[in-house]
Amino acid sequence: MPATKTCRPSRTAREYPTFGSNGEPEETRRRSTALVSRPLEALRQIDGWRAATAAAGVAREGALVAGRGAEDVVLRWASVTKLVTALAALVAAEEGVVDLDEPAGPEGSTVRHLLAHASGLPFEAGGPTGRPGQRRIYSNVGFEALADHIAARAEMPFADYLAAGVLRPLGMKSELRGSAASELHGALDDLLRLARELQRPTLIAQETLDEATTVQFPGLAGVLPDFGRFDPNDWGLGFELRNGKSPHWTGSRNSQRTFGHFGATGTFLWVDPEAGVALGVLTDLEFGDWSKEAWPRLSDAVLAEAPGS
Secondary structure, rough: OOOOOOOOOOOOOOOOOOOOOOEHHHHOOOOOOHHHOOHHHHHHHHHOOOOEEEEEEEOOOOEEEEEEEEOOOOEEEEHHHHHHHHHHHHHHHHHHHOOOOEOOOOOOOOOOHHOOOOOOOOOOOOOOOOOOOOOOOOOHHHHHHHHHHHHHHHHHOHHHHHHHHHHHOOOOOOOOOOOOOOOOOOOHHHHHHHHHHHHOOOOOOOHHHHHHHHOOOOOEEEEEEEOOEEEOOEEEOOOOOOOOOOOOOOOOOOOOEEEEEEEEOOEEEEEOOOOOOEEEEEEEEOOHHHHHHHHHHHHHHHHHOOOOO
């Protein structure tokens, strides 16, 4: 892989915790979604889901378009947590706390391998099941190893680094309550703050985000959980890439450049750079067959209705 291309900011989020790396005041970031949320007919679909609690919101080009449901209820994000952990890793790379190509995880693995699910570590706890760079093995333990590595380099607990480098600068009230792979707890308001950051980044350089949302270790085959084996199973630096995968949890209208993640608690966030639209959903209903039908339908309806898409 090429050497790290991340761009270092002039001042860091840890040194200036009330500012993003590009200097945007926190009060600017903390605008409530309730102030700008408006109806979007497509989002009414969540009312028919079997979830006791569901919330969904749409952002376009860094601004909120619409929100619906329990927008202030704190829910577990499950594997959507990985997007926030990945963003913290990219902040760490720009700060010089880590280098994407330094050793981390099992022998032969790097920070880049861990982010791209290419380290050889298994889904859950255990030793490597393959050599780094050989297969795309979706790994919770890999993200936990990544968090431990950042914590050691930063000389502070990962939850503290995440709060100082990502959550507080974005005005997010979410809390990491365990694994850096799956245990962020927060409300829809925070998920949409993350979505807007991934559309118009302030914590990292645009070039860094571009690198993170392009294929890492091209050509690796692997399993996309609950959707089957793909060859290739493309992944960026923490971001799952839609590319040509089918079936998929996003919609048929989503471009191949769409990136994001979904979680076992019925949660997801995707960002489609071509459409300029992001869609985030939180629920308390476990992922299942309902998700495979409901999420693509909702995604297509949002893309059909969202202004300018």
